[in-house]
Amino acid sequence: MAKSPEEEHPQKAFGWAARDTSGILSPFRFSRRENADDDVTIKVLYCGVCHSDLHSAKNEWRFTNYPIVPGHEIVGVVTKARKNVKKFKVGDRVGVGVVVGSCMKFEKVRKRKLG
Structure with a gap:
C-alpha cells in the first residue's frame, strides 16, 4: 500500500x-522527508539571503x-543526528x-556555478 x-x-x-x-515572501508551512541514516536535522538560527536568492x-534564471x-547559507544547531553521522x-x-540537499537536476548547480 502506498504511503500518504x-x-x-x-x-x-x-x-x-x-x-x-x-x-514577495509570506509565511509557509511545509513537510520534509524523514532523515536518512546519513542526515542531521538543524534548527536554523540565522540565514543569509544573497542576490542569487x-x-x-523572481524566477529571473527561468527555472x-x-x-x-x-x-x-545557514547557521544553526544540530537537533538530530542519525546513526551513520560521525x-x-x-x-x-x-x-x-550552498546547494545542500539539491536535486542536482540543473547543470549549473551540478558544476557549482550558482550561489
Whole structure:
C-alpha cells in the first residue's frame, strides 16, 4: 500500500516563501522527508539571503519551482543526528553552505556555478 504524503514527509517545517514572480515572501508551512541514516536535522538560527536568492525568488534564471524558500547559507544547531553521522552530534553549532540537499537536476548547480 502506498504511503500518504504525510507518512512520506513527516517532518514539519516553516519558512518564508515566494509563491510567484513578484518575489514577495509570506509565511509557509511545509513537510520534509524523514532523515536518512546519513542526515542531521538543524534548527536554523540565522540565514543569509544573497542576490542569487532574489534571482530565484523572481524566477529571473527561468527555472524556479514555486513555492520557493530562499536563503541557502545557514547557521544553526544540530537537533538530530542519525546513526551513520560521525562528524556532528546533537547540540553542535553548524554552518551550511550552498546547494545542500539539491536535486542536482540543473547543470549549473551540478558544476557549482550558482550561489
